[in-house]
Amino acid sequence: MNFPPIHMDHMDVKIPFGDLMLNILYVRFGYFYSSFREHAHSNKSYELHFIPQGQGTLVANGQRYPISANTLFMTGPDVTHEQITNPEDPMAEYCICFEVIGDIEGLANKTTKEQDLAHMADIVVRTPFWIGQDTQQMLPLFQQLAHETTQQHIGYYSMVIGIIEQLIIRLVRNYTSNQPSLRPVQLKTLDDNRLVIIENSFLGEYATITLQSLADRLGLSVRQTERTLKSRYGVSFTQKRQQARMSAAAYFLATTPMSVSRIAEQTGFATLEHFSQTFKKLYGITPSAYREHHKLS
Incomplete structure (x- = not known):
């Protein structure tokens, strides 16, 4: 199956999420024909990885996890990780890297919508690592995102923001439906690119x-x-x-x-x-x- 490319490095995309702002640093798609060596991001960023095709192994903080088609995983602050591809069935990957600007505040005096967004934001920033199979049909959204960024028809920028917002919501739904293990982390204000x-x-x-x-x-x-x-x-x-x-x-x-x-x-x-x-x-x-x-x- 062929997957349309995405390469968004310089779009100014900031998405309000409750009291927080998600600053999208990049969105990319590519194939792993060779493994991606061990590295870690600082306590300033989160990376969403979705594997629509291929096989490999994720090594995260010393633990090995098998990767197959439809695997979704998050590598957040200080999570050391390495992606080892299977050369006979190379992994394809959609990746969204974002930083979180702002502080999580209490839910008092918020509307229902504000409480919902704040609750989701809290789950995102306090989940530095998660891996599982996507149960929320994220692939069609990535494909739609690729179409919008390639064609750039009128209104595409608004569409891009809406699609990424939906991807984050479905990420959180994957967390909650698959009972992730949450580890509290300190939220810090992040800078730019x-x-x-x-x-x-x-x-x-x-x-x-x-x-x-x-x-x-x-x-x-x-x-x-x-x-x-x-x-x-x-x-x-x-x-x-x-x-x-x-x-x-x-x-x-x-x-x-x-x-x-x-x-x-x-x-x-x-x-x-x-x-x-x-x-x-x-x-x-x-x-x-x-x-x-x-x-x-």
């Missing part, structure tokens, strides 16, 4: 990224960039880059036949000795031992 820029930069350019280049990309000073990383992730730029490099190294060790020396070079280390020392300090074992214990079957 700088969050996506930071995470994509470390995810894709861990070997070469510099503090100055990241600052230039964000439109901030070096000092502001350091301060932003510290407040969002609790680490410095150097620590964040090292985490990203080590995560990539662990992925390469477990999933590729690449030599340890080549992995050291690929992840930005000048010497094999420095790479091995850094890796052992973080993981407690040498890169070769890690490969032996974590190699995918």
Whole structure:
């Protein structure tokens, strides 16, 4: 089955949801012909993933979950996750990334509609991780969203907002009908698309990224960039880059036949000795031992 593409990165889409505002950072569709290595978003964002086709495995906070057609899952604040595709049946995925602006307030003195929206918003922001089979027919909405963003007929922007709102409602209905395990999290006010820029930069350019280049990309000073990383992730730029490099190294060790020396070079280390020392300090074992214990079957 062919699925129409979606690639919304720069639309200014903000959806009121009770006392909160959902700021849609991007909506995308794609196929996983190779696995997507381990990474985590900050405590600033949520990602809705819907798999209409294909098979694979989700590794979330160390736990493995099988993925098949019609799987729906949410990866929210600080949920470390990796998507391993089945090369014989690659996963297709619709993904919506959004940040939540505002604070949840009490339900007193609200209309029925306001109470309903506030209750749904509370469930969304307090569910950092959930996985299950979609029971709410979300695929037709994604297909309609793809049609609207591709054709862009008059009124399409309003249609896009309405469709995404319906997708969030159906997400919450999936949670409640399938009895999710909720874990309270602290709601924080989120910023703009700088969050996506930071995470994509470390995810894709861990070997070469510099503090100055990241600052230039964000439109901030070096000092502001350091301060932003510290407040969002609790680490410095150097620590964040090292985490990203080590995560990539662990992925390469477990999933590729690449030599340890080549992995050291690929992840930005000048010497094999420095790479091995850094890796052992973080993981407690040498890169070769890690490969032996974590190699995918």
